[in-house]
Amino acid sequence: MSAPTRGDDAMADESRAWFEAAHAAHHRELLAHGYRLTGNVADADDLVQETFLRAWKARDTFEGRASARTWLYRIATNLFLDTRKAASRRTTPAGDAFEWNTALGPFPDTLLDAGPHTAHAAAETVELALIAALTHLPPRQRAAFVLRDVHGWTPAEVADTLGVALPAANSLLQRARAAVRRHAPADPRDWRRPALTSADEDLLRRYAEARSPADFRALLAEDVRITMPPEPAIVGVDAAADFLGRPLDWRTFPASANGRPALLCYLREPGATHYEALAVDVLRIEGGRIAESNAFIGAHHVTAFGMPRLLVP
Template sequence: MSDARDEQGTWLQSAFSEHRRELHVHCYRLAGNVADADDLVQETFLRAWRARSRFEGRASARTWLYRIATNVFLDSRRSAGRRTVPSGDPLEWSTDLGPYPDALLADGPQAGLAARETVELALIAALMHLPARQRAAFVLRDVHGWTPQEVAGTLDVAVTAANSLLQRARHTLRGRVPSDPHDWRRPQLTGEDEDVLRRYAAARTPEDFRALLAEEVRITMPPEPPVVGIDAAADFLGRPLDWRTFPTSANGRPALVNYLRHPGGTHYEALVVDVLRVEAGKVVESNAFVGARHVLAFGMPARLGPQERPPGSRG
């Protein structure tokens, strides 16, 4: 019996290691931020470990782990109590959303598969319009391509109920996401993106920022209201604050990790990650995700000394 449990444990650890990266992307897609995805993946392994002797091999290990991860997410939403489904653009008000560092997709045996997984920020934001069970049904069916029977089995409902959840999700998302699923995929960073990011990271004054912004630029930073228009955005970005910024990328878009030193402070504190959308050489949108947890998701420390550089940082 002990040998059998040891074999099951070894098999599970191998399967989990193989699929961990894509499971993390799946959990991010459901939860909308990296910190929650980390917790969901950890709980997925714990549940799989406890249930390892009951795995019968009727489905693949990957499918089995995805089912567990999906139900971990649903249970987490039930335990959190009833949540209000948002109206308007979640990027303007939802504090649940967060960026996904491209570096998390960059290496390892599953890097190619994970990099193709959907982490486009606009789609992640759109999914916040859906209640948890509809979100799970949509992701499993329309993103992963699972059959209605597989979706129903994961959600423990009849196929007709699973199809009903899916149809309601599609109705809610109509007009909020591109109709072609190929357009849901993570965009590719371009040379133009990199050039604008470098100049944006070096900008300090309103005049510096004005040269980089589109006329109708929009800055979102929940829970604060958005800043709209080049004049307001340039003044907002060019405030005389003591920032340290580090270029990176997230969700296939140029991004900055930002630290702020308050007057009289001795250290810079992790504060915000900005994810930019660039069109025709101008920043048309900046989505600011406020909170140290977003910075930590990039493998960066919570505090920096005046001359300290985080390992692996750019710029």
């Protein structure tokens, strides 16, 4: 084998520089795209890592007919479909995804808070209600809906990415839209990541400091609803206040996810020397009261916010 020439070295350096620029420019928004497809940050992160690995291996085949961004989105979307082929044959439980879907998770707003492409990625990060609705869709319908109705790709681009004829792509979109209408907010403006207000932040602080049932009752709406799959939902201010006000040793940290106030929760069991990451509570606020708390159980949800699994007092 002949030794590489100076020209070979220059081409390698140029290829590496192009790839690094593409990674810096598109990593955050690809993570948001992966989240919309998978419904949780851990799977989205795995998807993005594999996307860039495949892109690097196939970098010599990129011909520039589409933008690097479009090329990467196509790789990520098809990776998602490849990994979900078995899942597409399973039946999806009916009802509220916040009650049965243990894979659903929040998207930390801190993942979008820095970098030159923050505004674009944040604008494309959708509300939890739409993410939950998308879990009712088979994978190809979900991909078609996200590409067309979230990103605004043309039907022809969607068909090309999914490797189907245009009529088939349109059929996927029609079925996806019908399912989303049954499960998501009716107004598409409610699909977008809401803005966290100073009033929301103050209510979250008070919620984090609350300890007794009376403390919580003062913050909750009368018809408040707490979900934490696979456990049944807790509905009503009295039941919710009693549940939240149990005498347990918590440490909590305010945060935000999907534009909503969130609380990162650590629990210390009796006799334990440390606190363990347990859950992320994402709140929906209406009229100055907490109308809903979606609890996502599992340390991996907490660590997605850059927090440790264990805390020592």
